[in-house]
Amino acid sequence: MIPLPVFILLSLVCFCESDDRLTLGKPLSTGDKLVSSGGVFALGFFSPKNSTANSYIGIWYNKIPERTYVWVANRDSPITSGSAGKLALTNNSDLVLSDSKGSTLWTTMNNITSRINGTAAILLDSGNLVVRLLNGTYIWQSFNYPTDTILPDMPLALSTNDHLYGRLFAWSGPDDPTTGDYSMGGDSSLDLQVIIWNGTRPYWRRSAWDGALVSALYQSSTGSILSQTIVNRGGSFYLTFTVSDGSPSMRIMLHYTGMFKFLAWNNNSSSWEVFIQQPNLSCDSYAYCGPFGYCDGTETVPKCNCFSGFEPDGVNFSQGCRRKEELVCGGGGFSTLSGMKTPDKFVYVRNRSFDECAEECSRNCSCSAYAYANQKNGSITVEQSRCLIWLDELVDTGKFRDGSGENLYLRLAGSSVDKExxxxxxxxxxxxxxxxxxxxxxxxxxxxxxxxxxxxxxxxxxxxxxxxxxxxxxxxxxxxxxxxxxxxxxxxxxxxxxxxxxxxxxxxxxxxxxxxxxxxxxxxxxxxxxxxxxxxxxxxxxxxxxxxxxxxxxxxxxxxxxxxxxxxxxxxxxxxxxxxxxxxxxxxxxxxxxxxxxxxxxxxxxxxxxxxxxxxxxxxxxxxxxxxxxxxxxxxxxxxxxxxxxxxxxxxxxxxxxx
The missing domain is CATH 1.10.510.10 (Transferase(Phosphotransferase) domain 1)
Structure with a gap:
């Protein structure tokens, strides 16, 4: 027989553990919430400001006074006014959200056909909601299905052939979590770049990945550092972000206006501080400078320029630039442009040396430029070289102010170059x-x-x-x-x-x-x-x-x-x-x-x-x-x-x- 004080203590322990999880027979109802073990995040039902007719289930920061949502389950299937919601774990280890009428509004669909004892849905201090088996295996996690926000250690897939591939989708408005027009993710045809779309049209593009593991470091005014890293998991590439120890809450979000923002919570001002956002230049939007034009960030006021050997094709850059002298197949040469944002619409040629990459472009009369990078990132499963060639037009090119970027080898016409x-x-x-x-x-x-x-x-x-x-x-x-x-x-x-x-x-x-x-x-x-x-x-x-x-x-x-x-x-x-x-x-x-x-x-x-x-x-x-x-x-x-x-x-x- 267990002594009464011990029984009471065990009961309290069980009660505390249950605050961060759902188990079979213990659903979450309207008015309830889960809180992660460290109190960092909460999950529950909410109604956005100025929109009390519909309610959703989502995750938000528990200790920040300004309610900030980082994930929404049923963003396009809200619980309508007058109906109560319930989130429950089923016998098949699925999380199911339903309304008071019994209609299923959202489910994880884990495809497990038999009951597994000990399965629980747990909200972690990272902001990740996971469905975990008794042996610790995750069979589903919200990090694989983001909405508009990336949290530290959350992977964003660059490899579109991954079955877990998913984009970020912005909210429709400041108080409307439904899926908006802007989305962001890996390129649908190549695994080397990230693009923001406005509907089906590219809105902003990050230059092609050059193989570096840590590709960028950012710092907020609080001194906290956020590192951007490329992770290779079994041949699939993911973009992840990590923060320095002791950092305040930091997040990255795709805003409903199409801006990709890096934010840190500032305790002094009790507000979110935007310390990086893209696009950040007036001419940085996708293909703003037209074919063979580039956004020159080295200028005091960034503006569109033409490549050497080109001139504007009209009174402004809406039509881009044209060659001053037409190319002749087998003639001309290459000019080296340093610190460039590589253009879009490239052809990725694998297993080439630098000379072989140059030859690949030289012998193709339609090739207008090439770029090359060594991918020395310590992984034997990753290609050790990256040869990109461009056929015909170059679009969405830029020159970086800080000297970053890479060399772009541009094909030029001219008999003198050919003779030389x-x-x-x-x-x-x-x-x-x-x-x-x-x-x-x-x-x-x-x-x-x-x-x-x-x-x-x-x-x-x-x-x-x-x-x-x-x-x-x-x-x-x-x-x-x-x-x-x-x-x-x-x-x-x-x-x-x-x-x-x-x-x-x-x-x-x-x-x-x-x-x-x-x-x-x-x-x-x-x-x-x-x-x-x-x-x-x-x-x-x-x-x-x-x-x-x-x-x-x-x-x-x-x-x-x-x-x-x-x-x-x-x-x-x-x-x-x-x-x-x-x-x-x-x-x-x-x-x-x-x-x-x-x-x-x-x-x-x-x-x-x-x-x-x-x-x-x-x-x-x-x-x-x-x-x-x-x-x-x-x-x-x-x-x-x-x-x-x-x-x-x-x-x-x-x-x-x-x-």
Whole structure:
């Protein structure tokens, strides 16, 4: 016999557990509600504002004073006025919503023909309503059947062949949960992009997925970070969102106006804060700029532009752009457009290398452009390359302000381009053969020529009072002189595909030396006097500086008019790429920013006080602070730096420097 106090305690425990679930014989009636175990979400019957005639069953935030619905079961089959509703779990493990007349308004239809003991419908703290077997298996969940809202960890299918595929559908109005005109989901023909439709017409489109697992990071004013991730589940792709620990309530919704909004609850204002929304540019709506036109987000006021080689096809961009010179099959060439939103209506070609992708487009007279991406996401079940080609018109293209996006290779007409291409096909193999034959000789002379070249540049461009001291120090520089041919090979002949950045006096390329060692190679512009000064300063100064917050110089090369510096490769590039990027700046939470600030300060203290030379950088800015894989800062670009001699504490410059 169970003692009375124990019996009462067990009864209370059972009562508390039943608040978040329905079981066989325990339905939910009008006026009742389920509350998740942590009190985050509630499920029950509701009537929208200004519409008390109909009622629905849905899920809303339980602790937020502003009633916010995230899921509605019977949005197109409301319980009419004067009728009571009941949500019950049946013997076949189905959830069934019925009215007082016994009419079924909504059901899960789990297709289980026999009774399974222990089945329960449970509302989780994630906002997911699940039908769960006794062994913990989910046989149905509301996350697979969204209405207008995506919650953290809820998957949105990109793969339309999945039997669970479903779109988001906006409400018809602010107080009308019935299915509206706007919908959002994976493309019905391809598994690489998300589209918002207005009825059957595309309204907004996200550019094709390039294979990155974490494709975007967003931050609200509260400092909370929301990560957008692509998940591969058995060959089917899903878009999911996760939030940082301790974040307030965050959600993503398709608004009845067609806007795709990212929202976070602000306790200070007791309201939902919109921190990202799409489309966010005036020309960002689908195909707004017409064929061969693109929405240029780099302009102060975003506007439509034509591609190079095209002109407006009319007085405005409603008709798009047309070619200035018609294509001739087998002729012309390709122009590289960086930072682009890839167009719609592409053909997805699998299992191609970059060269094979280019050839796929070149040999097709109807191909107007191509794009290529490596999908190195660690999954052996995912294609390792993504080749897209476009036949005839390019529609819904854009250029991103923040430098994101990818390279689009656009086909252009022109006999000069064709002739140049033909000449290159003959000349390049010949040049390659000559370079191989000359390589042994060049290796022998490369090192001595490099140091001699540095001295010649120094004698022409450096100030007289530093010239002699630097000339003496060059003989003691303990850095290898790297052969120019090795650098050409490492950068694939300074391919645009390997370019990391571009400045007024130098371009920076990613290189790969033997053994898989990644480096960053700074190629100073030819004929630039300021570039020569930068070259001398960086070789002389950085070779003498050793500090964890200063970039490390690995070697240099001076070959005829070429001046190159080889640095350690820092995968996160420069600080400005995060500070001024709308999608990346949220990675810099306060702790990371503070660590970056301290690292820069340590580097400056070393330059000003603790190094063997007293050095003033003179061009310290966000673009000259590089970040390693752990977001540790390293000061770079010492081309403008000035050495203070002896007890010197001030000096005059003879020209304006830096930016």
């Amino acid at each position: 291409s033909s000449v290159l096909k003959v000349v390049l193999p010949v040049m390659a053969s000559l370079l191989i034959l000359a390589c042994i000789f060049l290796v022998w002379i490369c090192k001595s020529r490099g140091k001699r070249r540095i001295k010649e540049i120094q004698n022409r461009h450096t100030q007289q009072h530093t010239k002699n001291s630097k000339s003496d120090e060059l003989d003691n520089v303990e850095l290898p002189s790297i052969c120019f041919e090795d650098i050409v090979t490492a950068t694939d002949n300074f391919s645009v595909y390997n370019m990391l950045g571009k400045g007024g006096f130098a371009n920076v390329y990613k290189g790969m030396f033997g053994g898989g060692k990644e480096v960053a190679i700074k190629r100073l512009s030819k004929g630039s006097g300021q570039g020569a000064d930068e070259f001398i300063n960086e070789v002389v100064l950085i070779a003498k500086l050793q500090h964890r917050n200063l970039v490390r110089l690995l070697g240099y090369c001076a070959h005829e008019d070429e001046k190159l510096l080889v640095y350690e490769y820092l995968p996160n590039k420069s600080l400005d790429a995060f500070l001024f990027d709308a999608t990346k700046k949220y990675v810099l939470d306060w702790s990371t920013r503070f660590r970056v600030i301290k690292g820069i300060a340590r580097g400056l203290l070393y330059l000003h006080q603790d190094s063997r030379l007293t050095i003033i950088h003179r061009d310290l800015k966000a673009s000259n602070v590089l970040l390693d894989a752990e977001m540790n800062p390293k000061i770079s670009d010492f081309g403008m730096a000035r050495i203070f001699l002896g007890n010197e504490q001030q000096t005059n410059t003879i020209r304006v420097v830096g930016t």
